[in-house]
Amino acid sequence: QVQLVESGGGLVQAGGSLRLSCAASGRTFTSYAMGWFRQAPGKERWFVAAITWSGGRTYYADSVKGRFTISRDNGKNTVYLQMNNLKPEDTAVYYCAAASTSRTVVADGYDYWGQGTQVTVSS
Numbered sequence: 001q002v003q004l005v006e007s008g009g010g011l012v013q014a015g016g017s018l019r020l021s022c023a024a025s026g027r028t029f030t031s032y033a034m035g036w037f038r039q040a041p042g043k044e045r046w047f048v049a050a051i052t053w054s055g056g057r058t059y060y061a062d063s064v065k066g067r068f069t070i071s072r073d074n075g076k077n078t079v080y081l082q083m084n085n086l087k088p089e090d091t092a093v094y095y096c097a098a099a100s101t102s103r104t105v106v107a108d109g110y111d112y113w114g115q116g117t118q119v120t121v122s123s
Contacts, residue, residue, distance in 0.1 A: 002026035002112045006096045009117030012086055016121075020081040022096030022114060031098040034072060034079040035110060038092035038119075045095065049081060050104040059105055064090075086121045094119050 008020040022034065035050035049070040050059045058070055069082040079096065093116040103109025 002098065004096045004098060004112055004114035006094065006114045006117040009094060009119045011120045011122065014087055014121055014123050016086050017082070017084045018086065018119060020083065020094055020096075020117060020119075022079045022081075024077040024079075024098060024112075031100055031111070032102060033099045033104045035097050035099060035104055036070065036079075036081050037095045037097060037107060038090075039095065039116075040092040043092075045107055047105045047107070048094070050099070051079060052104070083119070086119075088121050088123050090119060091121050092119060093117065 003025050005023050006020060008018060010018060012018055033050050033052045036048040037045045038048050039045040048061050048064055049068055051070045051072050053074060067085045072079045095116045096114040097110035098112040099110045101109045
């Protein structure tokens with residue numbers, strides 16, 4: 001069974017930074033890519049960023065380009081999301097996910113999900 005555990009969320013002022021981590025574990029763990037999604041109260045879960053394990057190709061939502069950076073450590077089965085210049089509209093629960101297909105920018109392309117970590121940005 002695959003388990004994804006997010007960490008690093010918290011409260012930060014606008015313009016500040018946070019670094020999220022997602023550790024994947026499980027004897028049968030294998031995936032094509034890892035992604036980050038976020039969900040604010042009353043809204044649907046939305047794509048934020050993704051990275052492929054092989055090659056390190058990255059994808060970003062337009063709203064976070066230039067501010068967020070996704071990276072991975074293959075040896076540790078860990079993916080990171082560095083979030084800089086945070087804005088109040090970034091406030092949401094952030095979810096880590098593992099994809100077995102190349103449909104990396106939509107939720108339906110992912111097979112496993114973490115429980116989420118709260119990010120709150122104050123003005």
